[in-house]
Amino acid sequence: MNVLVVNCGSSSIKLDLLDPATGVRVKKASVERVGSEGCSFAIDGGDAQALAGADHLAALKAVLPALLGELRVDCVGHRVVHGGERFNAPVRIDDEVEAAIEALVPLAPLHNPGNLSGIRAARAVLPDVPHVAVFDTAFHATLPTRAKTYALPVELATKHGIRRYGFHGPSHQYVANRAAEALGEDIRDLRIITCHLGNGASVTAVEYGRSVETSMGLTPLEGLVMGTRAGDVDAGALLTLMREEGLDADALDKLLNKESGLAGLSGVGNDLRDIEARAAEGDERCRLAIQVFCHRLRKYIGAYAAVLGGVDVIVFTAGIGENSATIRHRVLQRLDFLGARLDEDKNRSARVSQASPTAVISEDHSRTRLMVVATDEAQAIAAESAKLAAAADKVDGGTRIPIAISARHVHLNRQTVALLFGEGAELTPYKPLSQPGQFACEQKVNIIGPKGRIDGLRVLGPVRSQNQVEIARTDEFKLGVDAPVRDSGDTAQSAPITLEGPAGTVQLTEGLICARRHIHMHPDDAARFGVADKDVVEVAVDTDGRDLIFGDVLVRVSPKYALEMHLDTDEANAAEITPDVEGVLAPTHGSVRLLRKRTEFVHG
Ligand code: ADP
Numbered sequence: 001m002n003v004l005v006v007n008c009g010s011s012s013i014k015l016d017l018l019d020p021a022t023g024v025r026v027k028k029a030s031v032e033r034v035g036s037e038g039c040s041f042a043i044d045g046g047d048a049q050a051l052a053g054a055d056h057l058a059a060l061k062a063v064l065p066a067l068l069g070e071l072r073v074d075c076v077g078h079r080v081v082h083g084g085e086r087f088n089a090p091v092r093i094d095d096e097v098e099a100a101i102e103a104l105v106p107l108a109p110l111h112n113p114g115n116l117s118g119i120r121a122a123r124a125v126l127p128d129v130p131h132v133a134v135f136d137t138a139f140h141a142t143l144p145t146r147a148k149t150y151a152l153p154v155e156l157a158t159k160h161g162i163r164r165y166g167f168h169g170p171s172h173q174y175v176a177n178r179a180a181e182a183l184g185e186d187i188r189d190l191r192i193i194t195c196h197l198g199n200g201a202s203v204t205a206v207e208y209g210r211s212v213e214t215s216m217g218l219t220p221l222e223g224l225v226m227g228t229r230a231g232d233v234d235a236g237a238l239l240t241l242m243r244e245e246g247l248d249a250d251a252l253d254k255l256l257n258k259e260s261g262l263a264g265l266s267g268v269g270n271d272l273r274d275i276e277a278r279a280a281e282g283d284e285r286c287r288l289a290i291q292v293f294c295h296r297l298r299k300y301i302g303a304y305a306a307v308l309g310g311v312d313v314i315v316f317t318a319g320i321g322e323n324s325a326t327i328r329h330r331v332l333q334r335l336d337f338l339g340a341r342l343d344e345d346k347n348r349s350a351r352v353s354q355a356s357p358t359a360v361i362s363e364d365h366s367r368t369r370l371m372v373v374a375t376d377e378a379q380a381i382a383a384e385s386a387k388l389a390a391a392a393d394k395v396d397g398g399t400r401i402p403i404a405i406s407a408r409h410v411h412l413n414r415q416t417v418a419l420l421f422g423e424g425a426e427l428t429p430y431k432p433l434s435q436p437g438q439f440a441c442e443q444k445v446n447i448i449g450p451k452g453r454i455d456g457l458r459v460l461g462p463v464r465s466q467n468q469v470e471i472a473r474t475d476e477f478k479l480g481v482d483a484p485v486r487d488s489g490d491t492a493q494s495a496p497i498t499l500e501g502p503a504g505t506v507q508l509t510e511g512l513i514c515a516r517r518h519i520h521m522h523p524d525d526a527a528r529f530g531v532a533d534k535d536v537v538e539v540a541v542d543t544d545g546r547d548l549i550f551g552d553v554l555v556r557v558s559p560k561y562a563l564e565m566h567l568d569t570d571e572a573n574a575a576e577i578t579p580d581v582e583g584v585l586a587p588t589h590g591s592v593r594l595l596r597k598r599t600e601f602v603h604g
Contacts, residue, residue, distance in 0.1 A: 451480020
C-alpha cells in the first residue's frame with residue numbers, strides 16, 4: 001500500500017509517499033517559499049526547480065505529477081494542526097469536514113490555512129482516492145478538564161474556544177508506542193513522559209496510553225523554550241511590552257512566534273548545533289539559551305512525574321531530542337529521586353534512525369527507563385490514514401443499545417469484606433444486575449475523603465480480586481478527591497479512599513476511579529456492529545430532540561456480557577436522561593447508536 005502524506009505549512013510543503021506498515025519511503029518532495037517569487041521544489045533531495053509565484057494549489061499541481069509519475073497512491077493523509085473541540089480522531093475528508101476545518105481557522109490562524117490549501121489542492125489533483133485528516137490535537141482529546149482549562153472567566157473562554165488543546169499528537173503517540181514496544185511492555189501498563197524537542201517543542205504525560213497533560217495549549221506557543229517561540233511567559237510581561245513598546249497583536253505575534261526562544265536568547269539563530277558550538281567557545285548568551293532551555297524541560301518533567309504519580313519511561317525525540325547528548329545529559333542529571341539514572345556512555349553513543357528507531361540510555365538497574373526514540377510523523381500520519389481508509393469507519397449503527405446509568409458503587413475483595421462486615425461475612429444478593437452473574441448486594445458502605453463523606457454506596461457482587469470504588473465527577477468535590485478516569489479493573493495507581501462498614505474501616509491506598517464510559521457486548525453483538533474488544537467508538541445518545549455525541553467510549557466484549565452502555569450519573573444528567581427506576585445500574589428510556597469507530601495506535 002502507498003500512502004501520500006501531505007504536510008502543508010504556511011510557506012512550505014512536505015510530501016512523502018510511503019508504505020504505512022514499514023515507513024519505507026517510496027519517494028518524497030519538498031516545496032519552499034510557497035506564494036513568493038522564490039518558490040521552488042525538489043524531489044528526493046535533488047536539485048531545486050523554480051516555481052516562481054506558485055501558491056499551494058499551483059505548487060501541488062506542478063509537483064504531484066512530477067513526484068508520482070506512474071506510482072499508485074492508495075490514500076492521502078493530511079496533517080492538520082488544529083482539530084478544535086470536534087475532531088478527536090482521524091477523519092475521512094469530505095466537503096463537510098473540509099468546511100469544519102475551515103471554521104477552525106480562527107483558533108489556528110498560522111497553521112490551518114496552509115493545511116486547508118493542501119487538502120483542497122490534493123483533493124483536486126487526486127479526486128479518486130480517500131483523503132484523511134490527522135490532527136495534531138487529537139491525541140490530547142483525553143486531557144482531563146482540570147488540565148485543559150485556563151483560569152479565565154469561563155463564559156469568555158467558552159465563547160472563543162479558549163482552552164488547552166496540545167499539539168505534536170502524532171509524534172507523542174508514535175514514540176510512546178515505539179518505546180513500549182521496544183521495552184516489550186504493554187503501553188496500558190506504563191506512565192511515559194515524551195519530550196518532542198524539534199524546532200517546535202512540547203512534552204506530554206502519557207498515562208497508560210492516553211495523554212493526560214501536555215505543555216502546548218490553545219496554540220503551539222505555550223510551554224517549552226523552542227527554536228523561535230518563547231514558550232511560557234508571564235502574560236504580565238506581554239502587557240508591559242504592549243504598553244511600553246507600543247506593540248500591537250501582530251507585532252507580539254511575530255515577537256513570540258518568530259523572534260524569541262533559542263533564537264532570541266542566543267542572538268545567533270534557532271539552530272541548536274550553532275548554539276552548542278558557540279557555547280563551547282564561551283559565548284555567554286548561547287550558554288544562557290541552553291541553560292534556560294534545559295531548566296524549563298526539567299521543571300516540566302518533575303511536574304509531569306507528579307501528575308502521573310510516578311514515571312516509568314522518559315522518551316526524547318525529534319531533532320534535538322534524538323541528536324543532542326548534551327541537552328539530554330543536562331536535563332536528565334540528578335533525577336535519582338525519580339528512580340532515573342542516566343548511563344553517560346549509552347547517552348553519548350546513542351544513535352537512532354528510522355531503521356533502528358530506539359535506544360535505551362539509562363543504567364541497567366534504573367527503575368525509570370530513559371530512551372531516545374526516532375520520531376516519524378509522516379509514518380504516524382500514514383499509518384492512521386491507512387487504518388481509517390481500510391476500515392469501514394461507519395459501523396452498523398442501526399441497532400439501538402440500551403443504556404444503564406451506573407450510580408456510584410463498590411467492588412470488594414474477600415479481605416475487605418471481612419474487615420468491613422466482620423470475619424466470615426458473605427455478600428448477600430439483593431437483586432441481579434443485567435450483566436449475567438453480577439448482583440447488587442444487601443450490603444452498603446460509606447466512603448470518606450479528606451473533605452467529606454458519601455454514605456450508602458451499594459456493594460456489587462461477586463467478590464473480586466481487587467477493591468474498586470466507582471464515583472462520578474461531582475462526587476469528587478463532595479469527597480475532596482481527584483479520581484482518575486479508568487477502565488474498570490484498571491486500579492493501579494488510582495486514588496486512595498477510606499471505606500467504612502458496620503464492622504470497621506479500611507483505608508485503601510488505591511482503588512478509587514471514575515469509570516470510563518463503556519459498552520458491554522456479547523461477541524455476537526460485536527460481530528454485528530463490526531467492532532472488537534477494546535475498540536474505541538463514538539455513540540449518539542437518542543433523547544427527545546437532542547443528539548448528544550459521546551466520544552472515547554470503550555467497547556468491552558465477552559461471552560459473559562449482555563449488550564448495554566454504562567454512563568455515570570453526571571453523564572446521564574448531561575444527556576438529560578433519567579433512570580426509569582432507581583438502582584445501582586438503572587435501565588433508562590434512553591438508547592445509543594454507534595456512530596463510528598476510532599482507530600487507535602494504543603490498541604493497534
Ligand atoms: P522541526 O520541528 O522543524 O521538524 P527538527 O525535529 O528537525 O525540527 O529539529 C530541529 C532542531 O534539531 C534544530 O534546532 C537543530 O539544530 C537540532 N538538531 C539537529 N541535529 C542536531 C545535532 N546533531 N545536535 C544538536 N542539535 C541538532
